[in-house]
Amino acid sequence: xxxxxxxxxxxxxxxxxxxxxxxxxxxxxxxxxxxxxxxxxxxxxxxxxxxxxxxxxxxxxxxxxxxxxxxxxxxxxxxxxxxxxxxxxxxxxxxxxxxxxxxxxxxxxxxxxxxxxxxxxxxxxxxxxxxxxxxxxxxxxxxxxxxxxxxxxxxxxxxxxxxxxxxxxxxxxxxxxxxxxxxxxxxxxxxxxxxxxxxxxxxxxxxxxxxxxxxxxxxxxxxxxxxxxxxxxxxxxxxxxxxxxxxxxxxxxxxxxxxxxxxxxxxxxxxxxxxxxxxxxxxxxxxxxxxxxxxxxxxxxxxxxxxxxxxxxxxxxxxxxxxxxxxxxxxxxxxxxxxxxxxxxxxxxxxxxxxxxxxxxxxxxxxxxxxxxxxxxxxxxxxxxxxxxxxxxxxxxxxxxxxxxxxxxxxxxxxxxxxxxxxxxxxxxxxxxxxxxxxxxxxxxxxxxxxxxxxxxxxxxxxxxxxxxxxxxxxxxxxxxxxxxxxxxxxxxxxxxxxxxxxxxxxxxxxxxxxxxxxxxxxxxxxxxxxxxxxxxxxxxxxxxxxxxxxxxxxxxxxxxxxxxxxxxxx
Numbered sequence: 001x002x003x004x005x006x007x008x009x010x011x012x013x014x015x016x017x018x019x020x021x022x023x024x025x026x027x028x029x030x031x032x033x034x035x036x037x038x039x040x041x042x043x044x045x046x047x048x049x050x051x052x053x054x055x056x057x058x059x060x061x062x063x064x065x066x067x068x069x070x071x072x073x074x075x076x077x078x079x080x081x082x083x084x085x086x087x088x089x090x091x092x093x094x095x096x097x098x099x100x101x102x103x104x105x106x107x108x109x110x111x112x113x114x115x116x117x118x119x120x121x122x123x124x125x126x127x128x129x130x131x132x133x134x135x136x137x138x139x140x141x142x143x144x145x146x147x148x149x150x151x152x153x154x155x156x157x158x159x160x161x162x163x164x165x166x167x168x169x170x171x172x173x174x175x176x177x178x179x180x181x182x183x184x185x186x187x188x189x190x191x192x193x194x195x196x197x198x199x200x201x202x203x204x205x206x207x208x209x210x211x212x213x214x215x216x217x218x219x220x221x222x223x224x225x226x227x228x229x230x231x232x233x234x235x236x237x238x239x240x241x242x243x244x245x246x247x248x249x250x251x252x253x254x255x256x257x258x259x260x261x262x263x264x265x266x267x268x269x270x271x272x273x274x275x276x277x278x279x280x281x282x283x284x285x286x287x288x289x290x291x292x293x294x295x296x297x298x299x300x301x302x303x304x305x306x307x308x309x310x311x312x313x314x315x316x317x318x319x320x321x322x323x324x325x326x327x328x329x330x331x332x333x334x335x336x337x338x339x340x341x342x343x344x345x346x347x348x349x350x351x352x353x354x355x356x357x358x359x360x361x362x363x364x365x366x367x368x369x370x371x372x373x374x375x376x377x378x379x380x381x382x383x384x385x386x387x388x389x390x391x392x393x394x395x396x397x398x399x400x401x402x403x404x405x406x407x408x409x410x411x412x413x414x415x416x417x418x419x420x421x422x423x424x425x426x427x428x429x430x431x432x433x434x435x436x437x438x439x440x441x442x443x444x445x446x447x448x449x450x451x452x453x454x455x456x457x458x459x460x461x462x463x464x465x466x467x468x469x470x471x472x473x474x475x476x477x478x479x480x481x482x483x484x485x486x487x488x489x490x491x492x493x494x495x496x497x498x499x500x501x502x503x504x505x506x507x508x509x510x511x512x513x514x515x516x517x518x519x520x521x522x523x524x525x526x527x528x529x530x531x532x533x534x535x536x537x538x539x540x541x542x543x544x545x546x547x548x549x550x551x552x553x554x555x556x557x558x559x560x561x562x563x564x565x566x567x568x569x570x571x
Contacts, residue, residue, distance in 0.1 A: 124232045127236075153274055167180070202276075231269055234281065294349075295343075305349065327379060333351060334383060335409060358377055382412045398497055434453070
């Protein structure tokens with residue numbers, strides 16, 4: 001549009017110049033006389049017609065522009081060549097230094113990745129051997145009789161192992177599963193479904209694996225070795241999580257070393273092999289690793305979501321206390337999402353994944369009462385409603401947003417309690433009452449004569465943390481590092497919540513320059529100017545628009561003047 005207007009202006013001015021030139025060549029009639037008239041046809045024969053002159057001038061102008069662009073390109077290339085020849089040694093040194101820095105960074109990444117992979121392989125291989133050595137030194141497991149090995153599985157450990165053995169002693173795996181669905185040997189005088197009553201998915205899986213691969217070792221050694229190998233993967237998961245979150249394999253090494261040093265406080269798998277936590281905790285940490293990758297990266301989201309779903313189902317099927325861990329996860333996801341610390345869309349996806357896995361676990365385990373009456377299942381409906389609700393606006397103050405989020409969490413917890421109470425009242429279920437009785441007994445509120453509570457409290461694992469344990473953890477350096485990390489984490493969260501973030505859309509709209517106008521040939525109006533908070537910012541946007549438009553007209557006038565000068569000189 002602009003080029004056509006410029007061509008029209010130049011053509012009209014050339015025509016005017018041609019008429020003036022013709023008039024100057026016409027003799028004065030007063031001097032020559034009335035009988036001598038100048039013939040304009042001779043002038044046209046000599047210089048050509050007006051249209052021919054205009055076309056000639058346009059061709060000459062185009063050729064001149066092409067010549068100027070060619071000469072300009074040659075000059076720029078010559079300048080670049082001279083600059084490359086006469087560049088200073090400082091610039092050359094800076095380029096070499098940048099190349100060396102990039103090369104060192106690449107070499108460091110390769111070296112760090114290689115060391116990390118080697119350490120990961122060593123952990124997976126050596127840590128199960130370490131646990132096997134501890135187990136062997138404590139029980140002399142390979143030197144005692146088969147019956148003594150089974151007796152070493154005390155309390156409920158022997159109960160879970162007996163189901164593994166029962167499936168293996170059956171004529172086929174499917175027949176063993178059928179026996180567990182109609183078991184009359186666990187409870188006197190009653191036929192129950194073991195799959196419905198207990199979390200024996202690990203035993204079902206290991207028995208199927210043993211019948212499939214048919215190893216040379218006995219079933220009990222295969223069972224123990226499988227648990228120790230799973231814990232090798234567990235420590236490798238801790239290593240990879242620390243490595244991924246810190247982008248350094250050194251953090252993974254430190255986390256693994258601290259885990260092994262504080263083995264007495266982190267795991268008891270070496271002497272309580274068949275406990276449910278021996279299978280569930282490694283699955284939980286694998287789920288946490290994939291949740292971290294899901295939140296920090298947008299690649300392969302569908303694959304990560306499927307892995308999170310499968311790990312969550314396996315976790316729920318392996319431990320009766322898994323729904324309570326799931327309850328804490330839901331609270332954490334929703335709190336961080338409402339505070340804009342993680343994307344709300346990903347929070348919604350995680351809530352849906354965890355909720356779907358919990359419902360799937362209920363279906364696979366034939367609606368167990370402990371899961372049906374769990375508060376995690378009761379929280380699904382208010383959690384889904386809250387996750388699909390837009391979070392508080394960032395334009396609100398930090399304190400206002402915190403108050404809104406706190407109110408939302410409180411309302412969700414109240415709804416969860418009401419739904420859970422209604423479900424227990426409707427189903428007449430009290431499968432998890434012993435857990436609440438234990439909590440009340442710990443605070444010396446509940447019934448002191450409750451059998452389940454007194455039975456749990458007698459176990460050292462359910463007692464309060466003593467002074468000696470605190471002293472031991474402090475002397476090893478773990479407790480100071482832990483509190484320092486928690487303090488740094490809370491400080492970072494507080495900074496992210498209370499910092500004032502500018503509106504990115506407004507900043508992008510304010511970035512208006514003449515180059516943008518010249519590219520589009522039309523002024524671009526900002527889309528989000530109405531979101532500005534005060535009138536002064538609007539005035540700045542309008543002034544920037546006026547300056548850009550004024551610069552466009554000045555450039556066009558300069559081009560017109562140059563074309564007119566070229567035309568007049570040609571004429």
